[in-house]
Amino acid sequence: MHVKKPLKRRRFNYMETILVVEDKESMAEMLKETLESEGYRVISARDSLEGIRYLKECRVDLVLTDLKLPPKNGIDILKASKEENPLRPVIIMTAYGSVETAVKAMKEGAFDFITKPFDTDHLLMLIKRAIETQRLFTENILLKEEFASKLGFPRIIGRSEKITSVAQMVQKVASTKTTVLLLGESGTGKELFARAIHNLSNRKHYPVVPINCAAIPRDLLESELFGHEKGSFTGADAKKLGKFELADKGTIFLDEIGDMDTTIQSKLLRAIEEGEIERVGAVKAIKVDVRIVAASNKDLEKAVEDKKFREDLYYRLNVFPIRIPPLRERNEDVPLLVEYFTNKYCLEIKTPVKSISKKALDTLMNYHWKGNVRELENAIERAVILCDGDMIMPEHFILSSMFTQGTLETVAKEALRKAETKRIVSALKETRGNKSKAAQILQVSYKTLLTKIKEYGIEA
Ligand SMILES: Nc1ncnc2c1ncn2[C@@H]1O[C@H](COP(=O)(O)OP(=O)(O)OP(=O)(O)O)[C@@H](O)[C@H]1O
Numbered sequence: 001m002h003v004k005k006p007l008k009r010r011r012f013n014y015m016e017t018i019l020v021v022e023d024k025e026s027m028a029e030m031l032k033e034t035l036e037s038e039g040y041r042v043i044s045a046r047d048s049l050e051g052i053r054y055l056k057e058c059r060v061d062l063v064l065t066d067l068k069l070p071p072k073n074g075i076d077i078l079k080a081s082k083e084e085n086p087l088r089p090v091i092i093m094t095a096y097g098s099v100e101t102a103v104k105a106m107k108e109g110a111f112d113f114i115t116k117p118f119d120t121d122h123l124l125m126l127i128k129r130a131i132e133t134q135r136l137f138t139e140n141i142l143l144k145e146e147f148a149s150k151l152g153f154p155r156i157i158g159r160s161e162k163i164t165s166v167a168q169m170v171q172k173v174a175s176t177k178t179t180v181l182l183l184g185e186s187g188t189g190k191e192l193f194a195r196a197i198h199n200l201s202n203r204k205h206y207p208v209v210p211i212n213c214a215a216i217p218r219d220l221l222e223s224e225l226f227g228h229e230k231g232s233f234t235g236a237d238a239k240k241l242g243k244f245e246l247a248d249k250g251t252i253f254l255d256e257i258g259d260m261d262t263t264i265q266s267k268l269l270r271a272i273e274e275g276e277i278e279r280v281g282a283v284k285a286i287k288v289d290v291r292i293v294a295a296s297n298k299d300l301e302k303a304v305e306d307k308k309f310r311e312d313l314y315y316r317l318n319v320f321p322i323r324i325p326p327l328r329e330r331n332e333d334v335p336l337l338v339e340y341f342t343n344k345y346c347l348e349i350k351t352p353v354k355s356i357s358k359k360a361l362d363t364l365m366n367y368h369w370k371g372n373v374r375e376l377e378n379a380i381e382r383a384v385i386l387c388d389g390d391m392i393m394p395e396h397f398i399l400s401s402m403f404t405q406g407t408l409e410t411v412a413k414e415a416l417r418k419a420e421t422k423r424i425v426s427a428l429k430e431t432r433g434n435k436s437k438a439a440q441i442l443q444v445s446y447k448t449l450l451t452k453i454k455e456y457g458i459e460a
């Protein structure tokens with residue numbers, strides 16, 4: 001019989017529960033006593049099946065398991081625990097200490113292993129570290145989530161068939177590691193969708209790292225992407241991690257990829273093909289596990305034709321292209337976006353939510369949104385500030401080429417564009433998309449028709 005030692009005072013009144021799976025009675029007793037005297041709650045299992053059952057039935061914060069456990073073994077316990085809760089630390093005790101079993105356990109995601117016979121202080125230290133690491137990790141995740149909800153996690157607004165099908169594609173591809181290429185005019189929401197892809201993936205607890213390839217000078221871009229070693233060039237006075245390394249296990253968002261210099265394109269191609277990167281000035285490549293989402297508002301196919309973009313890289317990126325349609329092709333989304341942005345900006349300047357007059361909404365629906373959703377968002381932000389009453393009127397909008405404002409020339413151009421678009425669309429419908437027939441009906445040359453289709457953003 002032994003006298004129970006008093007429980008040590010612990011920092012938290014929360015008692016962590018440790019599942020001990022050990023078939024040798026004396027060892028199991030010793031562990032239970034040691035751990036309880038440190039203030040842990042202990043559940044003991046005598047074989048692997050009992051252990052797996054407890055994992056399912058009880059709340060367990062950490063697993064301490066023997067390796068040799070007939071009929072199964074400690075690796076099975078480890079796997080079962082990972083399946084239940086991938087974050088829960090598992091420590092393996094082994095009498096063999098063979099490198100192979102240890103490596104296998106670590107590969108399967110064990111927190112650590114300890115060789116019998118061991119010093120109990122060493123074991124207690126391991127356990128403390130495992131619990132602390134796990135706590136920090138979850139705390140970080142929680143912080144991130146709180147942050148996201150504070151920022152009002154961006155929602156994707158729209159009900160048009162076009163935007164719905166984009167959202168569906170995003171949802172389908174998100175959970176894979178497939179490279180996604182987002183194509184669309186400026187302000188259509190490429191970054192928004194890139195973040196959505198990351199947030200819908202199982203990489204969401206790791207970083208999404210954006211980099212704007214157009215905004216960084218060529219000489220700096222390589223080290224921004226891949227990092228550099230100390231002293232690798234003048235000015236490199238410290239080692240620097242590149243965006244690829246920072247995005248490890250997460251997603252890198254290569255924005256404006258069409259503007260990337262061709263020398264860097266080759267290095268990027270290598271990174272994608274080999275799954276490894278080389279810091280500037282490094283002797284060894286490093287493996288990284290990064291999901292790539294790229295975006296461009298340029299016609300990459302044309303850039304390839306013009307030899308400004310590497311064809312092989314283009315094919316590597318163009319695995320899953322998603323075209324985000326311009327706002328003017330999905331007018332039915334305008335009212336929803338207007339409502340969303342009006343709420344957002346009224347909330348931001350802390351005024352009661354304003355409504356919008358029918359006339360103002362009509363104007364917005366018929367406007368040619370060259371800057372797409374971003375232009376609409378800016379227009380609403382301004383209108384909310386300018387409007388003193390509770391209804392937003394047409395005069396609160398300052399749009400670059402409004403029908404009701406601007407010079408005769410811009411008004412005429414806008415009217416021409418609208419009328420021609422309508423007629424071209426109907427001609428294309430009539431001919432089931434046959435452009436040369438449509439050109440005949442419209443009595444313009446094939447080339448003129450193509451130019452107009454492109455200029456007005458008419459889709460096939
Ligand atoms: N469907 C949408 N619902 C809600 N907000 C949207 C939507 N599309 C775009 N936005 C908003 O419009 C703004 C512009 O979007 P974003 O920055 O993603 O566009 P982009 O295509 O990356 O533009 P650029 O090519 O200019 O970088 C952002 O504030 C974004 O949150």
Ligand SMILES: [Mg+2]
Nearest residue numbers: 187190191255
């Ligand atoms: Mg962008």
